[in-house]
Amino acid sequence: MKKILTYITLALAVGAFSVSCDFNEDPKSSASVDMMFSSEGGLQTYMYGFYEALPSRTGVYTLDSTTDYGPKNSVGGVEVGAFTDESETSWSWSNLRNINFFLEKNVNESLSEKVRNNYNGIARLFRAYFYYDKLVKYGPVPWIDWVFNSPEDERLMNTQDTRDVIIGHIIEDLDYAFNNIIESKATLNSSLVNKWTAMAFKSRICLFEAAWRKYHAGDQLDIARTGCTQFSANDLYTMAADAAKKVMDSGVYSIYTGTKYSNGRGAYRQLFIADNTVTQEVILAIVADETLCIGEQNWWYNSSTYGPHLGMSRKFAKSYLNIDGTPYNEKNEDGTFKTFKQETTGRDTRLNETIRAWDYTRKNSLGAYEATAANFTGHTLSGYQVTKWVIDDILYDDHSSNGNDEPLIRYAEMLLNYAEAKAELGTLSDGDWAQTIGTLRKRAGITGGTPQTGTLTTKPTEVEPYIASYYPGVTDPVILEIRRERAIELAYEGLRMTDLKRWACCNLWVDDPWEGIFVPALDEPLDINEDGVDDVYFTYGDIPSEFKGIGVKVGNGNSKNDVNLIAQPEGGYIMKYIKDREWPQRQYLYPIPKTVMQKNPNLKQNPGW
Amino acid sequence: MRFFKLCALTLSLLLMAEFGALAQTRTISGKVVDSGKAPVVGAAVIQEGTRNGNTTGVNGEFSINVPAQDVILEVSCLGYQTERVNVPASQGTIVVVLKDDSFSLTETVVVGYGTQKKVNLTGAVEQVTSEVFEGRAATNVTQMLEGAVPNLNITLADGKPGRTAAFNVRGTGSINGGSALVLIDGVEGDPSMLNPNDIETVSVLKDAAAAAIYGARAPYGVVLITTKEASQGKPQINYTANFSIEAPQNKPDVVTDGYIWAEHFYKAYSTYNEGAKPSGINKTQQFSLAWLEEYKRRHDSGNFGTIISDGSMGTTKGRYVYFPEEVDYFAALYKDIVPSMNHNISISGSDGKFDYYLSGRYHHFDGLFNSDKQTDRYNSYNLRAKMGYQALPWLKITNNLDYGFNKYYNPITYSEGSGVVYRNIADEGHPSEPLLNPDGTLTYSGVYSTADLIYGQSGINTVNEVLKNTTGFVAQWLDNTLRLKGDFTYRKTTYERTKKEARTPYAKSVDADGNSIIEYIKDPAGNKFSETNTWRRYIATNIYTEYENTFGKHYVKGMVGWNYENSNNKEVYASNTDFLTPDIENLNLTLGTDNKSTTSSWSAYQFGGAFFRFNYIFDERYLLEFNGRYDGSSRFPANHRWAFFPSVSAGWRVSQEPWWHVSPAFISNLKLRASYGSLGNANGLGNYQYKQTMSVSTSGRLLNGVKQRYTTAPGALPDDLTWETATTYDVGVDVGFFNSRLTVTADSYLRKTVNMIVAGPTVPDVFGASSPKGNYADMSTRGFEVSVAWHDDIDLGGKPLTYSVKASLHDYYSIIDKYNNANKDLVNNANQSLAGNYYEGMRIGELWGFTSNGLWQTQAEVDAAIAGAKAAGQKYYNPLMQTSKSYTIYPGDIKFEDLNGNGYIDRGKNQVGDPGDRRIIGNEDPRFLYSFNLSLDWNGIWANAFFQGVGKQDWFPSNEASMFWGQYNRPYNNLPKWHLGNYWTEDNPDAYLPRYAGYYAPFYKGTNNASTRYLQSVAYCRLKNVQLGYRLPKNWVESVGMKGVSVYFSGENLFTWSPLYKLTKDINVSNIGTSDPDLTTGSGDAYNYPMLKTYTFGINITF
Incomplete structure (x- = not known):
């Protein structure tokens, strides 16, 4: 019996021993917070996650798809009437939490302050980027620079802070980033930010806010309603100019004019189709790669089913100057319309580097370059087929296959920001003009100019009527020419809608008639690029079987969602794509979604919603 | 298939004869046999009203001295109905036939950490025996258990040979899932890896009181699977073989006439598009009205075939243009019949000290897909070595080694939809395009669907392996009233998966010379190969002691013990692109340099608890049981890591009351039961959910030239996470009528699951993360089970005909009592619970729809x-x-x-x-699930039929249920x-x-x-298994040195009836879940790998 009791005691002792184990288990395949913040490798790993907030490689070249640049076959999406306070929106705050969490935890003193501050600088750069996006979309929003841990935190119910608070913090963040980010040279393929990226963003954002305050003064979106007094428009224009100037003076970046990447496509064009980023000019890029990280530029622009067939409008095409710097006239001396070949001859070279002009060639399936006109049967709605981002090779057309990198911020924008800010401040000199607009026009092959358009070294002194008709209400010839230059240089790069919003001229998107190229005749095969091969056969009626491959059935001016040909009194036709668009004033700002308002009734709805 | 039966009751109350004053005695000698004429060993023969008795020997023979007058002998043995025999003074020898009594009151049931007499049960426990598995040809135990136990709910996703499923007991346990705990010989295990022939009993502990001894591992029921014990005496060798042919129960009966199909395609397209004409039939075929007209002309004149386009009819010059008569993608996909087979051998015996049970099984399924190389072969192997040694009179040591292995090849298509062939047949398998071109190359439709599956090289190889060893001891003292038991288990489970996605050449057009231009489906990833290796190391140990004794009318049993478990899980995944050749079978022969990927994951948990049980029975009338368990789990923060969960149950055997005067011929047993218990839930929760963890993954972006590893902020930490608790109230009744020929068991229960861990209340979006989880939701589940069994034998042609009928019915439903959805918002999806949306008052499974x-x-x-x-x-x-x-x-x-x-x-x-x-x-939740079991046994011939079904269930075919819509x-x-x-x-x-x-x-x-x-009704009734067998007469088999031989025919899933089948038999009512879970996670229903029906011939030989 004694023996038995011994056994039982022993057994219970084993049990008791096990009970005393603390039963704690730590994960091994994921890290603890302390681990992540205890080494520079950890900070770097976390930092790479910030980049997830940037547009994806299949998104950069689509950012300008809702603008006045040209027609597309669908106008849905967030910018138009379909958008209501009940739709899903981009009112997401997880990226901000991710950044604030980093800033809160990056305090491990075993790492040097310089190292920690470097990563804090990057984090704050991305916080500025986050708030800029919110500022553009929603106007004032709550400022948050802490991490919420409890659902009961009272600050969750905060209302919006003023635009002053937001822009003030953005500036503070970017200045901090500039002062603390260690990297000062261009990174590999400009895929990572450096201190100049912070300055470049500062220039972009201050210019946005400056213009918003100036051009929306007095309208229902007037900042006065939130009582902003800290920053005037001129303060912000000054900061925008200064920031741009810092980048210009850094010597790190310059306008690329070389042929290093060239295969005869032009220096400007190389920026968008080069396999590797032209780091001389591109400050930050989204990198694509044919095997690791594939883009879809060709597919998106050159497929009859994929992409919305974003094109260029006649109105915008006409704004490109002639090569000698004079304004373009769409008509010949006899009053007839210029043909497509005439239209795309002797112009600012950026036109021919942005669309399939008469001289456009690309590799066919055998690998040889051959003249290629716009594809009227499947791709283009206006005849001006955009090819800025597209590799000139048919091989890439029908599936994801692009490896050309995609610029997100370019040095050219700094020149334009500087010029615009100085012009708005009234302090732009001829020297400034030559250094900015002059430099860009020079690369575009422009040789001279007029008092209306300015020359390579002198700013304009008189209003050029065509560009003035573009921006009614703007009377300063310098500002007008800078806007022309900005629209052309940065076409389809994702900045246009923001520009239209800050200039308070989103109506341009609605008002553009979306006209296309001049079409000499109906019911006969046409050789648009004059290479000896028929490109298109327009008809109101049925397409004869021999022209099935190039036939386009068009309307005569009434068919919505369709290509039309409008007969001109001067003879011939102008293509026109008809689609309903609208831009009520309230759309300058997104509505705060209804569900968001329900969760926090202290938020104020944006005007008109 | 019982050849002789040993009476389990060795009459421990050996009786001392009371002869005393009796002057004259005589001797009665006799034999006790069962209804099959086999001797019954160890039966008690007692002179009624005295303590005078004896037991039968090895031949069932006995002799007893009785007074020289008429006497009544009472003959009893566990497992048989007790017989009273009148022996006149003149008679000296008798033969007593005992009727089989498998429903007898002495039946023993396996419960947690022990066994219990069924009559003494106070909790809701249901047990089935090896009969469920005998003669069945299904691949694994899970499949065989479907429908076999009331309220043990098993839903198989499809008919794949190795398909297994989680076990559910008594309906929805928790929003977070709530599977039953499955224990094999007392240790957690995977029943699908188990040899079905090894199983002796399957016991299902349904209510909290029965499951309480397992504490927080078992809030939603326990399934105890017990393997066979060594047989007594000389070695007994048993060999079973069965050979089956299998075929799909349901095959879509779709239009195969290409023209009729194309005409309807055009109609469907243009009607929706209000007159617009399609230019293609999805991706793979060009379409024009001219082509359709030409097809009609050819269809009417019988002039079918394939031509090469000259550019007319809206087709591209050089493309193949098809006018097939008919194309049947499913006929090409499946073999008409699939052979499969099973072999099982076991040897078992004991020399009194050393006992052993060894078994091995081989199962082979030859593959349904109609290709030699690309068919879905399944092989499994099992081995068991179970031994015990009585080392000391009071100590027995045991070892139980179990090894299971299975291997399955799952061919897939390279194309979209994760390679699910059914999705690709639906989308690209047009009857207007054949599988092959005239020159034998695959067509575009073919390469997307059936042809790629059966001629391609893409597939997934999976290997599952489990090795488990339990070493234990049983010590007993004080005349077996005090016992100490302990065991230690080591188990290693490995899972290997290699997946090959190889592009298959096809042609849709010809070159200038008329030769097919070979193309591949465009996908930037190209050929891709991956390997996943997972292992899990698990140890478990139990030690417990119990004391059992009877003091007069008081029976007491107490147990106290300790359980500890620890599990480590690791998975390594690697993939690469570009193959040396399409035949490669290992990652090392991939050549890609740019798109390699390697990941690893690791997790572990610990679990332990101290438990006790106390039973008290007074006078076989009042039964009482207490259970308690103090549990700890590494899944909870330190302040909530340990918790105590109690339960109590009681029973009242009304029929044992002295005042109960109802004749046993009418009501032989009546017991009322009630139980209450509250159990925590540590299953189904993340291992580290109370910790802030940061996982690292590979960015899709190129940063500084490479796809960097990156991380992001962890989610918000739950404030205070504690145990989800399931409290079950159960009332039950067991009634036996007509000397227990008719038995009824019924239970009704309510289970309240509270503090379920779900997302917290809605927070303003600026919070920046999902609302932290917490113990925010409650639910209750109500249900019942009823089983009715009739069991008797009658004389037929001078031989006993034993027959039984068993029917069961169960039902449950769940209501959400609390959830963070103040506005009771609905989502568009009809089934709110499937969409993860709940609200207070909601019934699980409810469908919202239009009228x-x-x-x-x-x-x-x-x-x-x-x-x-x-x-x-x-x-x-x-x-x-x-x-x-x-x-x-x-x-x-x-x-x-x-x-x-x-x-x-x-x-x-x-x-x-x-x-x-x-x-x-x-x-959409099934209601009124039922089963019927019929069995007959006469003169060596036996027959069984097992029906199961669902009384009520709605189904609305989901988005893109293309095989229905x-x-x-x-x-x-x-x-x-x-x-x-x-x-x-x-x-x-x-x-x-x-x-x-x-x-x-x-x-x-x-x-x-x-x-x-x-809305469709998918209620059904299925003949799940039917058997007809014959035991060869003993004298025949003994003459060739065998102990028994039987042959049988068995059929699985031979017949199903459902209201849905009035509309269509294309879809199997029990196969309406989401698409192949091995390949995708998501939507899609209506057709999957088909459920199979099986015809089996089997033989069972005992040496």
Whole structure:
């Protein structure tokens, strides 16, 4: 019996021993917070996650798809009437939490302050980027620079802070980033930010806010309603100019004019189709790669089913100057319309580097370059087929296959920001003009100019009527020419809608008639690029079987969602794509979604919603 | 299949004869046999009213001295009905036949950490024996248990040979899932890796009181699987073999006539698009009206074939243009019959000290897909070595080694949809395009579907392996009233998966010389190969001691013990692209340098608890049981890591009361039971959910030249996480009628699951993360089980005919009592719980849908509805559902009722209080699940039939359930034959289906637009298993040195009836879940790997 009791005691002792184990288990395949913040490798790993907030490689070249640049076959999406306070929106705050969490935890003193501050600088750069996006979309929003841990935190119910608070913090963040980010040279393929990226963003954002305050003064979106007094428009224009100037003076970046990447496509064009980023000019890029990280530029622009067939409008095409710097006239001396070949001859070279002009060639399936006109049967709605981002090779057309990198911020924008800010401040000199607009026009092959358009070294002194008709209400010839230059240089790069919003001229998107190229005749095969091969056969009626491959059935001016040909009194036709668009004033700002308002009734709805 | 039976009761109360004053005695000698004439060993023979008795020997023979007068002998043995025999003074020898009594009151049931007499049970426990598995040809134990135990719910996702499923007991346990704990010989295990022939009993502990001893591992029931013990005496060798042929129960009966199909494709496309003409049939075939006309001409004249396009008929010059007579993608996919086989051998015996049971099994399924190389072969192997040694009179040591291995090859297609061939047949397998071109190359349709599966090289190889060893001891002292038991288990489970996605060449056109131009489906990833290796190391140990004794009318049993478990899990995944050749079978022969990937994951948990049980029985009448367990789990923060969970149950054997005078011939047993217990739940929760963890993954972006590893902020930490608790109240009754020939067991229960861990209350979005989880939700589940069994034998032709009928019925439903959804918001998906949306008062499985009583018949009706909608400020009467591209409604469209009378069809605020025109139209949870078991045994011939089914269940085929909705889904989908002539036209206004149109939103968006008219009933009744067997007469088999031989025929899933089958038999009612879970995680239903029916011939030989 004694023996038995011994056994039982022993057994219970084993049990008791096990009970005393603390039963704690730590994960091994994921890290603890302390681990992540205890080494520079950890900070770097976390930092790479910030980049997830940037547009994806299949998104950069689509950012300008809702603008006045040209027609597309669908106008849905967030910018138009379909958008209501009940739709899903981009009112997401997880990226901000991710950044604030980093800033809160990056305090491990075993790492040097310089190292920690470097990563804090990057984090704050991305916080500025986050708030800029919110500022553009929603106007004032709550400022948050802490991490919420409890659902009961009272600050969750905060209302919006003023635009002053937001822009003030953005500036503070970017200045901090500039002062603390260690990297000062261009990174590999400009895929990572450096201190100049912070300055470049500062220039972009201050210019946005400056213009918003100036051009929306007095309208229902007037900042006065939130009582902003800290920053005037001129303060912000000054900061925008200064920031741009810092980048210009850094010597790190310059306008690329070389042929290093060239295969005869032009220096400007190389920026968008080069396999590797032209780091001389591109400050930050989204990198694509044919095997690791594939883009879809060709597919998106050159497929009859994929992409919305974003094109260029006649109105915008006409704004490109002639090569000698004079304004373009769409008509010949006899009053007839210029043909497509005439239209795309002797112009600012950026036109021919942005669309399939008469001289456009690309590799066919055998690998040889051959003249290629716009594809009227499947791709283009206006005849001006955009090819800025597209590799000139048919091989890439029908599936994801692009490896050309995609610029997100370019040095050219700094020149334009500087010029615009100085012009708005009234302090732009001829020297400034030559250094900015002059430099860009020079690369575009422009040789001279007029008092209306300015020359390579002198700013304009008189209003050029065509560009003035573009921006009614703007009377300063310098500002007008800078806007022309900005629209052309940065076409389809994702900045246009923001520009239209800050200039308070989103109506341009609605008002553009979306006209296309001049079409000499109906019911006969046409050789648009004059290479000896028929490109298109327009008809109101049925397409004869021999022209099935190039036939386009068009309307005569009434068919919505369709290509039309409008007969001109001067003879011939102008293509026109008809689609309903609208831009009520309230759309300058997104509505705060209804569900968001329900969760926090202290938020104020944006005007008109 | 019982050859002789040893009476388990060795009459421990050996009786001392009381002869004393008796002057004259005589001797009665006799023999006790069972109904099969086999001797019954160890039966007690007692002179009634005395303590005078004896037991039968090895030949069933006995002798007893009794007074020289008429006496009554009472002959009893466990497992048999007790017999009273009148022996006149003149008679000296007798033969007593004992009737089998498997439903007897002395039946023993396996319960947690022990066994218990069934009569003494106070909890809800149901046990089945090896009979469930005998003669069955199904692949694994899980499949065989489907429907076998009331309220043990097993839902198999499809008919794949190795398919297994989680075990559920008594319905939805928790929002977080709640599977039953499955223990094999007392240790957690995977029943699908177990040899079915090794199983002795399966015991299901349903209520909290029964499961309480397992504490927080078992809030939602326990399934105890016990393997066979060594047999007594000389070695006994048993060999079983069965050979089967299998075939799909359901194969889609779709239109294979290419022209009829193409004509309907065009109709579906152009009706929806209001006249527009398609230019292609999805991706793979070019379409024009000229082609369709030519096809019709050829169809009418019987001139079929393939031509090469000259550029006419809207086809590209050089492309193959097909005019096939008929193409049957499913016929090409499947073999007509699949052979399979099973071999099992066991040897077992004991020399009194050392006992052993060894077994091995081989199972082979030859593959359903019609290809030698690319078929889905399945092989499994089992080995068990179980031994015990009585080392000391009071100590027995045991070892139980179990090894299981299975291997399955799952061919897939390279194309879209994760390689699920059914999805690709639906989307690209057009009967208007053959599988092969005239020169033998694959066609475009072929390479997307059947042809790629059976001629391609893509597939997944999986190998599962488990090695488990349990070493234990049993010590007993004080005349076996005090016992100490302990065991230690080590188990290693490995899972290997290699996946090859190899592109297959095909041709859609020819070059100038007329040769096929070889192409590949464009996908940037190209060929891809991956390997996944997972291992899990698990140890478990139990030690417990119990004391059991009877003091007069008081029976007491107490147990106390300790359990500890620890599990480590690791998975390594590696993948690469570009193959040396398409035949490679290992990652090392991939050549890619740019798209390699390697990941690893690791997790572990610890679990332990101290437990006790106390039983008290007074006078065989009042039964009482207490259980308690103090549990700890590494899944909880330190302050909530340990918790105590108690339970109590009681029983009252009314029929044992002295005042109970009902004749046993009428009511032989009556017991009332009640139980209450509260158990925590540590299963189904993340291992580290209370910790902030940061996982590292690879970015899709190129940063500084490489795809960097990156991390992001962890989610918000739950504030205070504690145990989810399930409290079960159970009342039950066990009744036996007519000397226990009829038995009834019934239970009714309520289970309240509280503090379920779900997302917290809605927080303003600036929080920046999901609302931290917490113990925020409650639910209750109510249900019942009833089993009725009749068991008897009658004399037929001088031989006993034993027969039994058993029927069971169970039901349950669950209601959400608390959830963070203050507005009771609904989601568009009809089944709220499937969409992860809950609200207070919601019933799990409920379907929200629109009411539809018919089709619009006249334009005037439509116009009136549209006018009403316009008056209400709406553009359309039904803005939610496009039945045509322009939202225009036409006669023949489904008519939805405007229940809220606002003039148009809407979802209101999409809240329970304002659901617009939706209402609850049905419920997708199965109700009233039942089974019937019939068995007969006569003169060596036996027959069994097992039916199971579901009494009520609704189903609305989900979005893109293309095998049900056909071309209403996408115009280029397969066309079920039952659609023909069954859709609305002006001449056929009473058709079931609406006017013929593709992308038809009420179907195409399926569960978002569920409606009453097309709600299906998937109730069913299935003949799950039927057997007919014959035991060869003993004298025949003994003459060739064997102990027993039997042969049998067995059929699995031979017949199913369902209301759905009135409409279509294309879809199997028990196979309506989401698509192949091995390949995808997500939606899709209506057709999957088919359930198989099986015809088996088997033989069982005992040496």
